[in-house]
Amino acid sequence: MILILGGTAEARELAAGLHAAGVPVTTSLAGRVSNPRLPPGHTRIGGFGGPDALAGWIDEHRVRAVVDATHPFAERISSSAARACPQANVPLLRLERPGYREREGDRWQWVQDLAGAAGAITAGARVLLTTGRQGLAAFASRDDAWFLVRCVDPPSPPLPRHHELLLDRGPYDIAGELALIDEHGIDVVVTKDSGGPHTVAKLHAARERGLPVIVVRRPPRRETATVTGVSAALRWACEAGRCP
Ligand code: NAP
Secondary structure, X not given: OEEEEOOOHHXXXXXXXXXXXXXXXXXXXXXXXXXXXXXXXXXXXXXXXXXXXHHHHHHHOOOOEEEEOOOOOOHHHHHHHHHHHHHHOOOEEEEOOOOOOOOOOOEEEEEOOHXXXXXXXXXXXXXEEOOOOOOHHHHOOOXXXXXXXXXXXXXXXXXXXXXXXXXXXXXXXXXXHHHHHHHXXXXXXXXXXXXXXXXXXXXXXXXXXXXXXXEEOOOOOOOOOEEOOHHHHHHHHHHHOOOO
16 A cells, blocks of 8 residues: 655645555655545544554554645645654555746745744835735734735634634635736735645735735755655656556
8 A cells, every 4th residue: 555645736736646646655644624625545533653653553553655745835744754754664655736936927935934924024014924724823913914814724823913804715726816906906816835736826816916025935954865846756656656
């Protein structure tokens, strides 16, 4: 069986490909969102309890190989997989989509983390904040700006004092993002460098309106064999799972 550490569109695509190829596959989800999109094949939901417990789970379920297809900003589970797989003596592949690419006309400011993003917002700004539900406390002290906070599920406090919550789930298109920017008088967009086609429309919309974008860099990662596309991961996992 192949274990996919999931929570991304790429993980779902990979699970679908393996399932279609007749390779037994289980996708593991953290259980963060209330109504997750479930991939084909088996799924399990919830943390493993750290690297040792993950190694035990791999062993117990006779996992042949692990694909870490978690989100580029999900640091702890990736680090856990990088420790657990050698311990359980199974190969590990990291599937990580490429980051966003800056284009002519973009006005991006790169920052190290969410605190850096909060610090880069100018007083009085009207912000489209798309960094997700976690870590919003970093923006909580910015009483001098207004935030349109967009995320899938309701975030926990603390949140910035002046904000409106928009619960939504991509994919988004440019027309919709332009309408959102115009309707709320947005003058800066804040995003993580998540990459991928489902959420890139906000960057095209910002370029079209000449708006600055504050982009949070991806966290540094351990050395793990990495591919950026689902088809390469599928080939690797099929081989590891001995596809017919
Ligand atoms: P994280 O900080 O790396 O993970 C925190 C803990 O949650 C891990 O230590 C692990 O618990 C558990 N966990 C995370 N992903 C898991 C998975 N796929 N299966 C089983 N347990 C998992 O991750 P996060 O940033 O909270 O993200 C949680 C999930 O949401 C990830 O699977 C990720 O792919 C998805 N996601 C994250 C973001 C983001 O911006 N961070 C965006 C979209 C989707 P144990 O130590 O107990 O095993």
